[in-house]
Amino acid sequence: MKKYSLTRRSFISKTSLGIAGTAIASNFSFASPANSLKSSKEPAILGGSAIRENDWPKWPIWNPETDEKQLINTIRKGIWSRNSIVTEFENKWAKALGAKRSLLTTNGTHALITTLKMLDIGPGDEVLTTPYTFIATIDAILLCNAMPVFVDVDPQTFQIDPAKMEEKITSKTRAILPVHILGLPADMGQIMDIAQKHNLIVVEDACQAHFAEIKGKKVGTIGHAGCFSFQNSKNLSIGEGGAIVSDDDNFMDRAYSFHNFGRPYGSVVGDVAGHYVMVGTKCRSTEYQAAIGIAQLARLEEQTEKRNKNAAYLKSQIKDIPGILPYRLYKDVTRATFHLFPFLYKKEQFQNLSRDKFLKALKAEGIPCTSGYTPLNDMPYLEDALSSRVFQAIYPKEKLDFNQYVEDNKCPANDQLCKEAVWLPQSVLLGTKRDMDDIAEAVAKVQKYAGEIKRKS
């Protein structure tokens, strides 16, 4: 079997393609002897040994000693529907974010739907949002019978691009729904300026961005309201759950009513003879989920710090590998949360090794990774919504032509982003600095052997 030695010098000479050589020489390093030893193997995808054989931190984290007492007490108490533990979690979550109020819901999707509905965003309204998001963002708009209008992204930050926003504003535009996708904050300074100028409501989809900050202010508390998800993979997990936060008492009272069958704010769960002040639904959380949330919340700050530190270090270790472009943060961002650690993969600088093969090779080295989202702005679900009876009753015919809709909502930067993005899950960022070295080394190894992997795998 052919042996390779992945020294810093050979790496630079074989991979730099001339342009990035100086940057690599000054910044990229394989200094650790242990690392060089491991790297002397062939790529794992071609039968060599993997850089990484140890497990990564598991998610979600559960510590029986600190976490179980309140959960068991709650279960033993026998009140499992919404009660004082849910209120306790809401108070803690609002306080942690610096928001006046919070409402715990069944999930982030219902937090978004409740928020849009209670802000009276609905039939005939256009809502500006990003195509680089999870489907629930768009579903929430459509389920309120409003029209999603896609604004293209800034691929370096992975976020909705405020520079492309104003051209999409019409007399029908009511709201902006920015998403702090991957846990990296969107450019809220610019977005709030645009909203103010055009008198638009801003709802932040912060479902992936627990404790991210802009100028020291937590995201989710900058717009009119913010929505969070506590689904299993999220940085604060209770299995399934969500929350709305806002400083607007009237809105929060209404959101409470809506999530509890339309009973007035403060109404008691289980009161069947209640008074009904609006049409509502039920998307209340449970006491035992809130108890889990309280346990998880206690470590969110420390975990967020750790992810930040590791993300910054990992970025510094991979940023000069040719063909790897890590995320960029907007200048006012004081903290990201890294629900995912993203970078762009430029295959031209990996001897045209496809992203799919790059991911397979990286996984073979023991690094968990994925390609992320596909474009959401031209899929059949939109045609289904546009052709629905309810949309036909609301919108003029020319607004419901699917081909025209797709044409009007083209987002070329996002199309390219979806082809080039690579994500690492947040849980790897809870590892050690040495773990980050493993990731960087694995990426560099795949880069070094890209041509061979392309030919042989």
Ligand SMILES: Cc1ncc(COP(=O)(O)O)c(C=O)c1O
């Ligand atoms: C950006 C975004 N918005 C909304 C949601 C919906 O949250 P949930 O899954 O809790 O309904 C998610 C969850 O994955 C999300 O990532």
